[in-house]
Amino acid sequence: MHIAEGFLPPAHAVAWGVASAPFVVHGARSLTREVREHPESTLLLGASGAFTFVLSALKLPSVTGSCSHPTGTGLGAILFRPPVMAVLGTITLLFQALLLAHGGLTTLGANVFSMAIVGPWAGYAVYRLLRRYDVPLMVAVFFAAFVADLSTYCVTSVQLALAFPDPGSGFLGALGKFGSIFAVTQIPLAVSEGLLTVLVMRLLVQSSKGELTRLGVLSADKQSRSETEAVTR
Amino acid sequence: MSRNTKINVLLLLVVVALAVLPLALGLGDHKEEPFTGADGEAETAITEIEPDYEPWFSPLYEPPSGEIESALFSLQAALGAGVLAYYFGLRRGRRQGEQRARERDSDGPAAGAAEESTAERA
Numbered sequence: 341m342h343i344a345e346g347f348l349p350p351a352h353a354v355a356w357g358v359a360s361a362p363f364v365v366h367g368a369r370s371l372t373r374e375v376r377e378h379p380e381s382t383l384l385l386g387a388s389g390a391f392t393f394v395l396s397a398l399k400l401p402s403v404t405g406s407c408s409h410p411t412g413t414g415l416g417a418i419l420f421r422p423p424v425m426a427v428l429g430t431i432t433l434l435f436q437a438l439l440l441a442h443g444g445l446t447t448l449g450a451n452v453f454s455m456a457i458v459g460p461w462a463g464y465a466v467y468r469l470l471r472r473y474d475v476p477l478m479v480a481v482f483f484a485a486f487v488a489d490l491s492t493y494c495v496t497s498v499q500l501a502l503a504f505p506d507p508g509s510g511f512l513g514a515l516g517k518f519g520s521i522f523a524v525t526q527i528p529l530a531v532s533e534g535l536l537t538v539l540v541m542r543l544l545v546q547s548s549k550g551e552l553t554r555l556g557v558l559s560a561d562k563q564s565r566s567e568t569e570a571v572t573r
Numbered sequence: 574m575s576r577n578t579k580i581n582v583l584l585l586l587v588v589v590a591l592a593v594l595p596l597a598l599g600l601g602d603h604k605e606e607p608f609t610g611a612d613g614e615a616e617t618a619i620t621e622i623e624p625d626y627e628p629w630f631s632p633l634y635e636p637p638s639g640e641i642e643s644a645l646f647s648l649q650a651a652l653g654a655g656v657l658a659y660y661f662g663l664r665r666g667r668r669q670g671e672q673r674a675r676e677r678d679s680d681g682p683a684a685g686a687a688e689e690s691t692a693e694r695a
Binding site for chain 2: 347373386391394399405406435501505514522531548
């Protein structure tokens with residue numbers, strides 16, 4: 341989903357930058373508030389950022405015969421809500437733009453918009469919706485991560501189609517072209533990302549019950565039950 | 574192996590299978606260069622749509638070779654994996670420490686055994 345440095349016309353680059361900036365600023369404020377009010381969550385915040393770091397470095401082969409990578413933004417969006425991921429995703433993208441020549445500074449706004457804003461929000465929306473209808477936690481986590489991953493690549497396709505409409509078939513033609521490169525390749529990778537996110541969430545449920553209850557991922561009555569267990573033991 | 578661990582291993586195996594299958598089935602064989610990055614393919618598609626397009630900005634720093642690039646990618650993955658491992662290691666250590674403290678506080682070995690079975694269930 342990395343649009344390469346200089347590959348968006350200046351007007352588009354600026355527009356996506358302007359669109360992304362408020363989300364990142366707002367995210368930075370929620371992040372500092374979270375750390376100030378709950379210093380104990382710093383470690384889990386770091387772990388969420390680390391998950392994005394690992395997954396976005398993991399280039400995997402796909403059914404289309406090309407390689408792409410997951411984004412890892414679904415986990416943090418579920419745990420800390422999407423604004424925080426706008427910051428953690430931006431940090432990851434900056435690292436890759438500056439050190440790996442992967443993505444770029446002029447296309448940072450567009451890449452942040454797809455990976456650090458739309459992805460987390462879409463994943464979070466799916467998670468909340470499924471949880472409202474009492475879908476089991478791990479199923480909701482899987483689909484949240486799946487959607488966060490896939491929607492990111494769909495946004496990239498739209499961004500490129502807007503910037504480079506096909507001379508013959510226009511925006512839709514170009515969307516089909518970029519979509520077949522990004523979105524189709526991404527489907528099995530989004531499944532992998534969903535499974536890996538479920539794995540990490542399972543480990544978190546085993547290791548960090550209290551933290552997950554405070555963040556609202558596990559319901560409080562389960563926590564009180566386990567507390568009762570601890571008391572009666 | 575506990576049921577929990579089995580499920581976790583199974584999840585990992587499915588991810589590995591999803592990554593290996595495209596390679597094993599030779600799904601990249603129809604391409605001149607199999608398994609290139611989708612990002613690069615998008616660049617090619619852009620130049621197909623607009624042959625005159627020239628990138629107007631170039632990266633400030635570019636890894637001088639494929640080796641350096643893969644080193645930096647591994648660094649990124651290693652940093653992330655390190656932090657994740659630290660987190661889970663710390664949690665596990667804390668849990669074990671708390672458990673031992675409780676065992677010391679309680680009188681008989683029966684209480685300790687009860688603790689352990691609860692921990693396994695969790």
